Amino acid sequence: KAGVTQTPRYLIKTRGQQVTLSCSPISGHRSVSWYQQTPGQGLQFLFEYFSETQRNKGNFPGRFSGRQFSNSRSEMNVSTLELGDSALYLCASSLETSDYNEQFFGPGTRLTVL
């Protein structure tokens, strides 16, 4: 099976702009989670989607939003970009059974806000 893919891999934006990142999960995985990774902060949970519904949400401002499509592909959007939004954004998909919940990560999208 193909792994989790994310597009684009790199993005450069300026403050105030908005950005959309895309994540394609492993075939058959219905859960997609998004994380922000910055040096020293580890991985911060943004939100998780399952069957097109946001099921869990982290502590990020409303400028961060997401959605999931019927084919389980997910997008996240960041509006009114700030310098502090520069980070590696990782998505992870999961098969989610009662016994098995490994998250498989994508390669990430490196966002730089100037």
Add this chain to the structure above:
Amino acid sequence: GENVEQHPSTLSVQEGDSAVIKCTYSDSASNYFPWYKQELGKRPQLIIDIRSNVGEKKDQRIAVTLNKTAKHFSLHITETQPEDSAVYFCAASQTDSWGKFQFGAGTQVVVTP
């Protein structure tokens, strides 16, 4: 909400020695604890995990222990090799919050030959 603390932030070991990374969690409802390894420029990958009904789990040179009473779990790497050099993350989640993992801040492990 859940909070996961991870120590140390950096760990330098001689090849062949053991490495231990410790994590504590705050939410007693957490019942799944995975460990991820992230090599430079690569995506995090699961190396071992443990569920709350188990106290210890081993996989070759890697082992994880869980103390539910104290709310802490540890990663043990024996006979370290240079390829073990990476950032290691612990995480915690709950059965009814699948998909939401609270990660520790990470431990940079450097194995010197």
